[in-house]
Amino acid sequence: MRTVISAMSLMSPAGIGTGPFRAAIDAALLAGGPQPLGEAPGGRVEDFRPEESASARPVRLADRPSAMAIATVEALLPDDVLAAWPPDRRALVLGSGASGIDQSMTLTRDSLTRPRPDNITPALVPACVMNYASAQAAIRFDLRGPNATVTAGRATGLAALRYARRLLTRGRADAVVCGAYEDLNDRRAAIAEAAGIKAPPAEGCCAFLVEPGTRARAHGRPELAEVLALESGVFAEPADAGAVLAGTVRRALDRAGADPGDVALLVPSGDEDAGLGALRDARVLRTADLVGDLHGAAAAFQVATAIAVADEAPLRGLALITAVDPDGQAGCCLLHTR
């Protein structure tokens, strides 16, 4: 079975939608390549103000990350897509790296500082766990099939894609809404700073419709990208990250029957491409330089980057996305963009 991405929606610090994101990539390409790490803009999706939403289905949720996820999934699923898709065959796989920590710390703080330790905000309780957005999206769009939440640091988007592909190959769903999100809040920024993360934190959400190629064609949807390979590994020490990542790249190329020289575009999460010498002929686009550190949404945005630039012939074809997280995850995804 060929697994393809047939639709995409996103919001980034550049704005809501793929248009502003693509414009940010263009600006970087025009400027002769991305800026060095550490000078990316970072920041919030300033245009996204769920409390002011004029949408027919206003977003009223306990927290911002879920509101971001719902709005992004909504943009991915026009009525005609849902109409042709039985609810119990609709799967959802969402991921983030840190959602729930901000809400959890608020709850613990209130328990520690208020006159009574149980004087917390009850509405916050469900948003303290990471499946809140997945559950809310299921309710909103009647997604009754498999509903999973995954987390794997900056490789989360690749883990979500792999989960989605497996649901399809096992026949557990007709298609999968697959995405990743991360909101920006003071605690996330403080935790990243204390942990030594250099890139400025950014927020964003990105979602894909993942389905068999035959189904996309039957429904008249474009094949934005075929997912040729997803490979991942774990490194115990930072010094091992390069070797583990190189192993995943080797396996991915083997699986796709491709040579390193075939890769037209490389989208790394940081500067890990320095260790992938065999890919030196590929053009390099660094999503993190464009938008900042998206944490759990990072890899999904790297996939989106590869898809967004595929209208330019030199950047179309085999695209390799690599992800390395200081927590120990390393992984890659080989796409064929069209």
Place this chain on the structure above:
Amino acid sequence: MSNAQPAAGRRVVVTGFGVISSIGTGRAGFLAGLREGRCGAAPISGWDTTGFAHSTAYEVPGLDPEKYLRRIEPGRFGRVGAQAAAAARMAVDDAGLDPASVRDEPGVVAVGTTCGESLDVDALAGVEVRDGLDRLPADLARRVHAGRLSVAVAVELGLPNVEAVTIPTVCAAGSYAVGHALDALRDGEADYAICGGADSVSRMAFAGFYRLRAWAPEKCSPFDLDRNGFMFGEGAGMLVLETLEHARRRGATIHAEVAGFALNCDAGHPTRPDRERVAQCMAGALHDASAGAGEVDVVFAHGTGTKLNDAMESAAVRDVFGDHPPPVTALKAMIGHTQGAAGSHACIAAILGMNHDFIPPTVNFTTPDPECPVDCVPNVARPARVRTAVVNSLGVGGNNAAVVLRHAEVAA
């Protein structure tokens, strides 16, 4: 039916497991606890509960997970990651599997969780209150993310070539992890997997559910007329899964077969589970296992001890199994609601029941509830020949999962 495709692909078996729980740690300890019908509820000792009128949970107070670890240095992972890694270490030992021997084979590490490194999150909030947000210590900041639970397992076992994922699908997550591993092995994407779940008992969770009056004051009493809520438990349960062929090739002892799995979502009310969807999920798992409802010898219920869950689940069991369902036992009375580990704890208990011919009891049971017309194996373990077991799991938000396990003799 949400998972309409029948099972196909390679057969998958359990060859080892590791357990940390309030009633016993390790194979022998957990087995003894299940047979004796211990109840692990005790006053919370992990943090200061001053100001709460009641504060009981199923912790594992004497446990130092790091003493089971061989590769991970102390303090590098939080208590939950360390427990996942410790249970994984026990599991490979139990399986007689030297991780170095599968280092170059494709593998999966999947760890389910509800609250992740919740004790570290609490600790960070404490620093914020005391010293301010700009004073967060680097060691806590570096180990707080839930994605590290699966990394801890892979690092402890020295497995660089695994697909390591943490599945925070809350209280169904342990079963999700087993199901995800099952699908990877059936598909040929991996030859072995280390999967299960881990969680602890944090101030955040306790204060939240105490406030919502969902936390039982003294103990968890599933299916009892006077049940009054759930109670979180601490622990980890990790299993070694292999394809049948892989297990045979290395001469491993097979403890059980993972015969089927299903998952679906209520997509309805966020906290009130949907009986029809829960029943469809259990039926879907039986279909996936090509098993008839009549073959099932025991159901390991989600059995949280809330009014709503246990009545709904009793009805769903009768929807699937008819008016004479098999015994329906609820481990949470013994080990508490171990959240992301609950599904894997139940899988391990089911396997122990199969291999030692008994059904673990639902302890703390006093008064039958007409709303729960099931045989919950009250208070005392029951001798029984268990060949097929169903483990049912629910997660808040409407996440359902069910696992079907079969006795090793059917895999022979």
